[in-house]
Amino acid sequence: DLQIEKMIGGDYEKGGIYFLSDSVGIATFSxxxxxxxxxxxxxxxxxxxxxxxxxxxxxxxxxxxxxxxxQLGKHTRSSYSLSLSPSSYGLFDLLHVDVWGLSEVx
Numbered sequence: 553d554l555q556i557e558k559m560i561g562g563d564y565e566k567g568g569i570y571f572l573s574d575s576v577g578i579a580t581f582s583x584x585x586x587x588x589x590x591x592x593x594x595x596x597x598x599x600x601x602x603x604x605x606x607x608x609x610x611x612x613x614x615x616x617x618x619x620x621x622x623q624l625g626k627h628t629r630s631s632y633s634l635s636l637s638p639s640s641y642g643l644f645d646l647l648h649v650d651v652w653g654l655s656e657v658x
Contacts, residue, residue, distance in 0.1 A: 589613040598622050 564571055589611050593604055601617050 587614075589617065590619070593617075593619060598625075 589604065592608055592611060593599065593601075596604065596607070598619060598621060599607070601613055604611070605613050
């Protein structure tokens with residue numbers, strides 16, 4: 553470091569290039585509270601449980617396995633509300649109209 557005039561890394565210098573040792577320092581790791589089967593389900597792109605069991609037979613997947621994202625992805629919703637007001641029971645009584653009009657293209 554030029555500001556503190558100390559070497560902060562490197563084993564030796566040769567021809568203006570600093571070389572680092574190939575020794576490995578302290579290993580770091582991450583832990584999670586998610587189950588291993590759920591982690592694999594997420595990593596593999598949310599496959600069906602049967603496919604997950606086929607791909608990873610050594611993995612114990614519980615029978616009560618549930619993924620909120622998969623459940624939400626299976627839901628469908630209608631474009632418009634199905635309820636009609638009492639005054640709109642006749643043909644063409646309920647219209648959806650584009651009211652934007654012409655707009656200039658930039």
